[in-house]
């Protein structure tokens with residue numbers, strides 16, 4: 287029987303944070319991906335606009351929060367205090383703000399906080415065959431307008447629903 291978080295385990299493997307890297311997760315929900323990333327990354331900051339979700343994510347990640355390896359903020363990305371240090375990785379799963387044309391502020395923030403050479407993984411469940419096409423197009427356009435480069439589209443053979451992730455990078459000198 288597949289784990290309920292198979293898609294999030296796949297995403298964590300895709301992110302593959304290296305020790306010492308700073309990771310920002312947007313729309314962390316219950317904090318399952320936060321926990322998987324915190325096992326490997328130097329520091330994880332997660333934001334979710336739902337205080338209920340952040341409370342649940344905080345409970346799940348209590349030890350890492352207490353150790354200072356995980357921080358969680360209840361705020362929409364555009365309003366969140368992300369500090370001044372850049373992030374090596376930005377990741378999200380099933381957060382429409384990354385491809386919704388009415389949420390352009392999402393990419394303004396990502397472009398501001400992503401380190402040179404940094405990567406963004408916009409992951410999502412592919413509910414119907416071909417549904418990833420418009421997401422890939424929108425992410426490429428919104429990120430590209432801010433000097434970021436679409437570098438890969440990863441198919442995720444997850445169960446019970448397949449996943450996909452669009453990878454975007456900031457060129458090392460960018």
Ligand SMILES: C[S@@+](CC[C@H](N)C(=O)[O-])C[C@H]1O[C@@H](n2cnc3c(N)ncnc32)[C@H](O)[C@@H]1O
Nearest residue numbers: 313314315334335336339361362363379380383
């Ligand atoms: C469909 S849920 C996905 C939760 C989790 N990533 C997962 O895959 O299980 C989307 C989450 O993103 C949050 N969210 C949506 N737009 C957001 C934004 N602009 N800034 C921060 N959180 C956002 C919602 O509150 C919700 O918890």
